[in-house]
Structure formats: C-alpha cells, structure tokens
Amino acid sequence: MILLDPNVTALLYLAAAVFFILALKGLNSPRTARRGNLIGAFGALVAVVTVFFSTRLDNVPLILGAIAVGSGVAAPVARRVKMTQMPQLVALFNGVGGGAAALVALLELPHAEDAWVRVAVVFTLLVGAVSFAGSAVTFAKLQELMTTRPVVFPGLPVLMGAVLLAAVGAAAAVVMGGSLALALLLLLLGLVAGVLLVLPVGGADVPIVISLLNAFTGLAVAASGLVLGNVLLVVAGTLVGASGTILTRAMAAAMGRSVAGILFGAFRGGSTAGSTVMSDRPVRSSSPEDVAVLLGYAQRVIIVPGYGLAVAQGQHTAAELAQALESRGIRVDFAIHPVAGRMPGHMNVLLAEANVPYESLKEMGEINSEFRTADVALVVGANDVVNPAAKTTAGSPIYGMPILEVADARQVVFLKRSMRPGFAGIENDLMFEPQTTLLFGDAKESLTKVLGAVKAL
Amino acid sequence: MILLDPNVTALLYLAAAVFFILALKGLNSPRTARRGNLIGAFGALVAVVTVFFSTRLDNVPLILGAIAVGSGVAAPVARRVKMTQMPQLVALFNGVGGGAAALVALLELPHAEDAWVRVAVVFTLLVGAVSFAGSAVTFAKLQELMTTRPVVFPGLPVLMGAVLLAAVGAAAAVVMGGSLALALLLLLLGLVAGVLLVLPVGGADVPIVISLLNAFTGLAVAASGLVLGNVLLVVAGTLVGASGTILTRAMAAAMGRSVAGILFGAFRGGSTAGSTVMSDRPVRSSSPEDVAVLLGYAQRVIIVPGYGLAVAQGQHTAAELAQALESRGIRVDFAIHPVAGRMPGHMNVLLAEANVPYESLKEMGEINSEFRTADVALVVGANDVVNPAAKTTAGSPIYGMPILEVADARQVVFLKRSMRPGFAGIENDLMFEPQTTLLFGDAKESLTKVLGAVKAL
Amino acid sequence: MDGISLLTITVLAVFVGFEVVSKVSSTLHTPLMSGANAIHGIILVGAIIVAGQATHPWVLAVALLAVVLATANLVGGFVVTDRMLEMFRGRKEKPAKPAPGVGAPGVAQPETKENTEATR
Amino acid sequence: MDGISLLTITVLAVFVGFEVVSKVSSTLHTPLMSGANAIHGIILVGAIIVAGQATHPWVLAVALLAVVLATANLVGGFVVTDRMLEMFRGRKEKPAKPAPGVGAPGVAQPETKENTEATR
Ligand SMILES: NC(=O)c1ccc[n+]([C@@H]2O[C@H](COP(=O)([O-])OP(=O)(O)OC[C@H]3O[C@@H](n4cnc5c(N)ncnc54)[C@H](OP(=O)(O)O)[C@@H]3O)[C@@H](O)[C@H]2O)c1
Numbered sequence A, B: 001m002i003l004l005d006p007n008v009t010a011l012l013y014l015a016a017a018v019f020f021i022l023a024l025k026g027l028n029s030p031r032t033a034r035r036g037n038l039i040g041a042f043g044a045l046v047a048v049v050t051v052f053f054s055t056r057l058d059n060v061p062l063i064l065g066a067i068a069v070g071s072g073v074a075a076p077v078a079r080r081v082k083m084t085q086m087p088q089l090v091a092l093f094n095g096v097g098g099g100a101a102a103l104v105a106l107l108e109l110p111h112a113e114d115a116w117v118r119v120a121v122v123f124t125l126l127v128g129a130v131s132f133a134g135s136a137v138t139f140a141k142l143q144e145l146m147t148t149r150p151v152v153f154p155g156l157p158v159l160m161g162a163v164l165l166a167a168v169g170a171a172a173a174v175v176m177g178g179s180l181a182l183a184l185l186l187l188l189l190g191l192v193a194g195v196l197l198v199l200p201v202g203g204a205d206v207p208i209v210i211s212l213l214n215a216f217t218g219l220a221v222a223a224s225g226l227v228l229g230n231v232l233l234v235v236a237g238t239l240v241g242a243s244g245t246i247l248t249r250a251m252a253a254a255m256g257r258s259v260a261g262i263l264f265g266a267f268r269g270g271s272t273a274g275s276t277v278m279s280d281r282p283v284r285s286s287s288p289e290d291v292a293v294l295l296g297y298a299q300r301v302i303i304v305p306g307y308g309l310a311v312a313q314g315q316h317t318a319a320e321l322a323q324a325l326e327s328r329g330i331r332v333d334f335a336i337h338p339v340a341g342r343m344p345g346h347m348n349v350l351l352a353e354a355n356v357p358y359e360s361l362k363e364m365g366e367i368n369s370e371f372r373t374a375d376v377a378l379v380v381g382a383n384d385v386v387n388p389a390a391k392t393t394a395g396s397p398i399y400g401m402p403i404l405e406v407a408d409a410r411q412v413v414f415l416k417r418s419m420r421p422g423f424a425g426i427e428n429d430l431m432f433e434p435q436t437t438l439l440f441g442d443a444k445e446s447l448t449k450v451l452g453a454v455k456a457l
Numbered sequence C, D: 001m002d003g004i005s006l007l008t009i010t011v012l013a014v015f016v017g018f019e020v021v022s023k024v025s026s027t028l029h030t031p032l033m034s035g036a037n038a039i040h041g042i043i044l045v046g047a048i049i050v051a052g053q054a055t056h057p058w059v060l061a062v063a064l065l066a067v068v069l070a071t072a073n074l075v076g077g078f079v080v081t082d083r084m085l086e087m088f089r090g091r092k093e094k095p096a097k098p099a100p101g102v103g104a105p106g107v108a109q110p111e112t113k114e115n116t117e118a119t120r
C-alpha cells in the first residue's frame, strides 16, 4: 500500500476537522442542517480513507470486515427506526462510541510510556465507560425496558461516592504503574458509575442526559486523541465536548431545568416518584359530536399537540381538522411546546410533515398570552406540557418547566385514551377542572370522528 | 534576569491568547464591552511581561525607553481626542501597528533560513506596508488634511496594476534569494499600493476601509508570528484578521455597500465626484419662532440627529427640546441611522450621554414606517442619511444606502448652518421640496432658540 | 506534535465548539445532538490504528470490537441525523398555502415569528 | 512548533474570529473595530524580541522604532476603546426616566426593541 507523506496526512486530517466544524455550523440553521450533516459525513470519510493510506496497518481485511459489520448493523437500523424511537437510537450510538474510545485507550495503555499520556488513558477509560453504561441505561429507559421513573435507593449517594473514590484510586495507580489489571478495574468502575449516574434521572430528563453523555464521549475521544497523538481526534472530540456542553445547558433551559438539578436532584431526595396508575377521580367526558359543536361554533381554537398525536400518527387528521375549522371562518393555531413529544422539535417536524401552514405553528412564548382569547384549547395526546403542577406543585418532577397555559382558554378538551398520566408519570389536575372535557380514544380515531362531525354541522 | 521555563512561557502566551478571545467576545454586547476591552488589555500586559522574562534580551533599557515613548505619546492623545476624531485616531493606531509588523519582518529577513519563512516575511512586509500607508491616507481624509472626495486619475488602475506586479516580482525574488535591498523595495511598493488603494475611496466609505486595513494588519501580525515562531502573534493576528473581515462586511452592509464596490468602484469610474460648493437654488428658510409653532402644535415629532449635532455638541439641548415637547403631550422620537455621524453608533452614544430615555431612540428599521404618521421631522445637522438620492440617483456616491424616510413626514425642518452638502459631498434635493423649511445656524444655537420659543408658546 | 501545540489546539477547539452552537433554536437541538454524536464516531480512526498494529490475538479481537462499535456510532449517527433532517424539509416540496418567504418553513421559528408579526 | 501545528492553530483561530463577531450589533461596530485594532498591537512582543537580539546599531534603531509604533498601537488602542465604551455607559448612572430593564440602555438596541414592543 502506498503511504502518504506525513504532511499530506496531517493536511487531510485538518481538512476533516474543518469539515466537522462546518458540519456543526450547518446544523445551526434549518436551511443548511441537512447539508451540514452530509459535510460531516464527508469529513469522516476523508479521515477514514486517510488513515488507511497513511499508517502501516496489519489485519486490513479483518478491519474492513469489522467496518462492514458495524455499518451493516447500524445503517439499516438507523434507516428504519421509528420517529418516536430516534432518541434512544442516538443514545445507543453515543454509548458504543464511548465504549470504542475506552477500548482504544485500554489497548494503548501498554504503549503509554509517559505519565501524562497515561493520564489521558485513564480519563478516556473512565469517561468512555461512564458514557457507555449511562447510555445503555438511558436506552433501556426510553425503550421502556425498565421504568422511566427515577430509580433511587437509600444507599445510592454513598455507593456512588465509594465507586468514584475507588475509581480515583485505581486511576492514580494506573498513572503510576500502568497496570493493565487495574485499568480493567477502572473500566468496570466506570461502567458502574455510569449506571448509578443515570438511574435516578426521571424519564422526562433523559434527553438532557443523553446530550450530556454525548459531550462526555466527545471528551473521551479528545483524550484518546492525546493518547494516540492524533490531532483530528483531539479537535473533533473537543468540538463535540464543548458544543455538547452548551447544547445540554440549552436543552435543560428549554425544559426549565438545571443540569446539576437533574443529575443530583434525585440524590438529594428532591424527586417525588410519580404514579403510573390510572386515576379514578371523576371527569367530564363527551362524545365526538359534542366536541365538534364546541369547535364548530368557536371563534378561536388553539390545538396543543403532544406525544400521543405522534404515536397515533394523527398529524394529517389534525391538519385536516384545522383546515375544516378555518373554512368555517374560525381562527386555528397550533401551540408548540419545546419539549412536547419525545425529542425537541418533535412537534414541528410532525406538523410540518402534515403540511400545516407555518404561520399557524406558534411557539410557546408567542402563544401563551393568547390562550385567554381562545374559546377552545384542544389538547391532542399531550399531558405534561399542559400540566399546571409545573407551576404549583414544588415537589413534582416537572416543577419549574414552563407550560402552555391552556387553563386560560374558556374550554379545554383532552383527546387521550385513558386516565393514564404522561411521560412524567404524574396526574394532571387540569383534567378535573370544570371547564375541561375529555374525549377518550386513540388520537387519530378521535380526530377522524370529530372531523366528520364538524363537516356534518 | 530569571528566565521562565519554555513550557511556562508557552502557557502564559496561551493565556494571553485566551484573554484576547474573551475580549472580542465581551465586545459583542454593550453590557460586557468595557470589561472585554480591559480583559484584552490585561492579556497584552501578560504577554509583554512574559516576553521580558522568557527571552534573553539585550538593550532592555532602550526597549523600556521606547515603550515609555510609545505609551507617553499614545495614551494622552487617546485620552484627549474629541469624540468626532476617534475614527481617525483608530486609523492612525492601526497604521503604526502595520508599520511595526513590517519593520519586524524586515529585520527578521536575514535570519529566515527557510523559504517558507521568507514567504511569511514578504507577506508581512507587503501587507504591513499597505496597512501603514493606507491608514495614513484615511487619517488625512478624516482629519480633512486632504479632500474627502474620491481621488481618481486616468492612469490609476494601470499604475496600481504595475505596482502590484512589481511587488509580486520583488516578493518572489526575496523568497528565493533573501535580498535585503529587494525587501526594502517591496516595502516601498507596499506603501505606494496602500496609498493607491485608499485614494479613490470616497470619504463616506472611509470607516469601512479602516476596518479592512485593521484586518490587514491582523494578518500581517499573524504572518510575523509565523516568522518568529510565536504562537501568540499567530493566534492574535489571525483572530483580528478573521473578525476584522467579518466586521468589515457587516459595516459595509449597514451602509448598503459591498466591500468590493468600495475598493474597486472608483477604478471602474462608477463614482461621480460630488460637489462641495454651496447650492444657490432657492429654499424656504424660517425663524426659530416659526419652527417652534410647527413643533409645538404637532402631535408627533421625529428628531433626526446627524453629524452636525455632534460637532455643535447640541445633544443636551436636543434632549431638553424633546422633553419640552413631551410635556406638551407631543410624542417625540429620535430616529437613529446606523451611520449618522462619523462612526457607527455615534448617535446612540451622543444621545445616551444626554440622557435621552432609551425608549425614544428608534433604529432605522423600526422608525422608517412611522415617518408617515409624523407631523414634523426635525433634521438636526444630518444630511446624507436623509438624502433621497440614495434611492433615486444611481450614480450618486451614496446610492444604495438605506436612508431615513423623512420625506414621508408632513413637514421637514432642517437645522444646519448653510447650504453646504454633508460628508458625501452631494446636494440633497429634499431641501428644495415644498414641505421643507430650513433654519440656518449652528445646531446648538438654533436648538436653544427653538427651545426658548417653544417654552414661550 | 508537542504538548503545547495540542493544548493550544484543544483550547481553540473549545472556543469553536462553544461559539458554533451558541445560537441554535430549540427546534434543532435533537439533530444537532445527533450530528455531534456522529462526529465523535471518528474514534473509528483510533480503533483502526490500534487494530492495525495489534499483534496478540486478544488485542486484535478487542480492537476489532472497537472498530465495530465506532463504525456503528459513525455510520449510524450520520444516517439517523440525515433521516431526522429529511423530515424537516417535508413542507418545502408541496406548500399547503402559498406564503411569503418560503424555505424550510415548518421549522424556521424566527422566520415564522417575523412573518406573523408582519401580517398582524 | 512545527508547521502543521501552526497551520491547525491558524485555521481554528480563523473560526474563532469569525464566530465571535458574527452577531454584533451595528452600535458596537466602532468599539469592536477599535478593540481588535488594539489587539494586533501585540506585535509589540515581536518588536521587543527583535530589538533585544539586535547587535548592529541600525538594526537596533529600526527595532526600537518598531517598539515605539507597536506600543502606540497597543496602548493607544486600548485607551481609545475604553473611552468610547465609557460613553456607552453614560445613561446607567443617572437615568432620566425610571424604566424597566435598565443596563446600558442607550445602546442595547435589541432590548430597546423588546421593551418598546412590550409597551405598545
Ligand atoms: N421533547 C423532548 O425533547 C422530550 C424528550 C423526552 C421526554 N420528554 C418529556 O415528554 C413529555 C412530553 O409531554 P407531552 O405532553 O407531549 O406528552 P406526555 O406528557 O407524555 O403525554 C402524552 C399523553 O398522550 C396520551 N396518549 C398516548 N398515546 C395516545 C394515543 N395513541 N392517542 C391518544 N392519546 C395518547 C397519553 O395518555 P393515554 O395513555 O391516556 O392515552 C399521555 O397522557 C414531557 O414530560 C417532556 O419533558 C420530552
């Protein structure tokens, strides 16, 4: 194999790093986001081709086989995953990246002559392992392989403390002596720490933790770049670490949360575990025809879409209903909460797909003052994002999150299947208010029935 | 003298670079701008102290003396300069920085063994010299040591081309052979090129050219960092080069200009030289009492401040007049054009100083649609920023600049001393319109008289 | 490359990372996270180097595992991000209503705001 | 430091420079230009090194001239920027009218806009 000149190699790696920067820049704006992602992929391609042509490598067929296996598994899964499951897939990919960084560091340990390099090794090991195990737990939570509620047990803070202490000890020993056995122990401690870190996080906060672990993996990759003396890994990892940190904070802010609160809140016992059982308090339920009358004779209707609309795939029916109402001269808007659904931007994507005119999509800040002028707020498969407990109940897991003020509307209609709570697992008192009616059933079916009834008015 | 360890030195330089980045970040927002500038000054202090303690230096007393001379001259001038003269002072400081970079490169040439380093040397020489000479010409224009109008002569493009060609030749020869004589020639050619570059630029565009030359000096400093192998110079110079480029484009955009148009427009003969002679077309002039009546019985008045208000130091009187009118129940706003005055933000600074409530300061985009609801637009010492020629006269030097639409107001009153044109040197047809009256006299005096008359109403 | 260079590069990359995402709208949080996630899959380069220099079969096995994992991160990450972003375009192709200033309308929240204000 | 390190550092610094100023309001253009202008006065470090290693009197003379010029750029630049920015604060000290959301009001254009919109 012809080997590239070291300077050419370095330039190609630098080009890849620049592509990554441009990718992140592109992802900042809807217009350039997709191209940005492609630029990033191109940068990765450049880097991978470069490594093959610049390093004397044995086992090339095996490596190519491993790459084929990795792509062969990941690409189809990524291509076929359902919208609602994307967050957990991102978590999964993030976790395996962290795992890969940890393994690379482990294998480089015997070659790490310098104590400083061993510092980078233990950092990568520990952070990579935390990211791997933590991501696995977030995956399990989002995929509902385990409870989405915070898991706390009495000894948790003590156990976490002990694990971290042991990890620091092991790390110091590895830096001093370079023992492989202790490095394996460190890896194990990192895995345990990752699990303990994520267990107490409530399901609603999981996306933020994914973002945080994403930043962690970035840092691990940067450190592995220091171990291998590879500038590209350093730059790419640092970029992800830094931007991931900012992004985590921005996401937490959008949900009215602080990152520290999410991670340590449960330790401090601040989190009250919500109930997932159905409530049996009396509610006012009504027929599709009743709802159609309410809507058809209103002046102004605000539709609040939520996770339930997404799972029911009811966005097209919702858009049709809005059109039907508008053709009756009624003003209809959609109120978009930033964390409605299961990922930020979920509702925009969903309704965009259903061709809802974008003038009708209103951000929370914009629409909140207008609920008081609305005759009907139609809440379709949403729950937490309209739950007044976020403002009133200090102990609630969603306390502090800004909500859509549907209670200000003259009438509130919920479309949902049952009295089960939403993601955060807490009851919504708004359902028991006098101005509220519920129409039970799958969101898409209910919308279809209401649409039919409106047309028949 | 105790010499610092090279690693410590490198860390201190890195710290200085970080301070510079933080300085630029701070300068982005009014709240942090002043602190940002201080952080930058602190970074510079760290760097200068570091160089003394990390390099084996001879001639230290002389160097300290030179520093004392430089600060002794620059600091008092910077502290005492008048507001209206700040742009030319910035140009001056920028020019001497470019000159210093060129001199450093010249002196390093004999030590530049490597051809690549000599490339950096010739780049610094040429760009530093262009920046020095160009800044000197902008200084002369702004200080009105020479005409502010574009200076063009028939052979200019040819001459410029010849100079650049000669420069390229000399640069190539220096890179090959390292001849000091040719380097001096290159320096000279750079100076000529700098002069030729700025001569054809019209006075109104000079601030943009200062910004561009500022970016040039940054690049020269970065290249000198490559010559000296000094990372701090590389980072700081590149930062200024990059941010200066963006800033230049932003400033040009605010004036409705393109950078290329400014630099090459005059070459292409696109610039019509304006007249600086007074017009003798008939205008309607009036007394302070007339103006007071117009204002005092209006419902809505918009005041348009301009350069003349700044030189007359009339901002406090203008603020008083606004207050007097408001106490009569008249709504008064100030319309701020981004390039009114002699530097961007000039009017905001001026009126802020006079304690005009900031709700009354309206940006151009915000107020332009409101002139049509105004009874009187009071134009105080402004001219170009309200000149409709910017929209109507394709050949005009201000063509394409967005203007304040004072012509939409029912009445327009100009306060100025004479029929002389403004900065761009062109006549303003608005003064001859039927709805326009002029009150001749120094802006501050006129305002004082009008204020007195309003109070007497 | 010496330590100081690497440190300088790291510090500058931190600033680039901070600045580049500091103004993203919440609509794009998920794709941005996912895109950044894909980028750190570049650890694949490290895994390839380690695998290519492995002599002991155990080391090789672990290194190949790292290659598989890193590839999954890299390839899967870019593909899933692309899929997310694909949906963001849905609207451009067949706009329901002709409206001023098209271009990824469903997600361009600032634009939406401006437009609605202008029409009020 | 090797060429590739310097190149990498330069490229990253370009991105930092671009990003850091990409959202500044026109009110701050002049102070930002002036502040950036001061920063490149750091060529003083280079001038000091050259002067400190000069042996020939002519070289020393030119180098000392460079020191003087660079110092003027550096010191004068920071001082003049500070003076400009000082005026931007004028208003905070004695507000003419009590108004919501104080803080460098005269120049905070985005704030001004929000506030006026809120009061309409
Ligand atoms: N956007 C994000 O980034 C993100 C990510 C992760 C978590 N979260 C969290 O997710 C929550 C989002 O709030 P949300 O109000 O959108 O959803 P939610 O609080 O999870 O509520 C969804 C509601 O929809 C109903 N539902 C489910 N399937 C349905 C169907 N087929 N037809 C009709 N109704 C159906 C459910 O009630 P029934 O079972 O009775 O039908 C449930 O009460 C927040 O807690 C947020 O913090 C957000």
Ligand SMILES: NC(=O)c1ccc[n+]([C@@H]2O[C@H](COP(=O)([O-])OP(=O)(O)OC[C@H]3O[C@@H](n4cnc5c(N)ncnc54)[C@H](OP(=O)(O)O)[C@@H]3O)[C@@H](O)[C@H]2O)c1
Pocket (backbone or CB within 6 Å): B203, B204, B205, B206, B207, B255, B305, B306, B307, B308, B309, B311, B312, B338, B339, B340, B341, B342, B343, B344, B345, B346, B380, B381, B382, B383, B384, B385, B386, B398, B415, B416, B417, B418, B419, B420, B421, B422, B423, B424, B441, B442, B443, B444
């Ligand atoms: N802001 C920037 O960044 C910047 C920088 C450089 C150049 N510029 C350019 O400067 C111009 C600014 O426009 P502008 O409308 O503010 O100013 P202008 O067009 O220069 O007009 C100023 C007017 O004020 C009058 N004036 C001068 N001294 C006066 C005094 N003491 N009392 C009363 N009136 C006085 C002058 O007329 P009399 O002589 O008849 O009194 C003149 O017509 C634009 O062309 C702009 O492009 C702006």
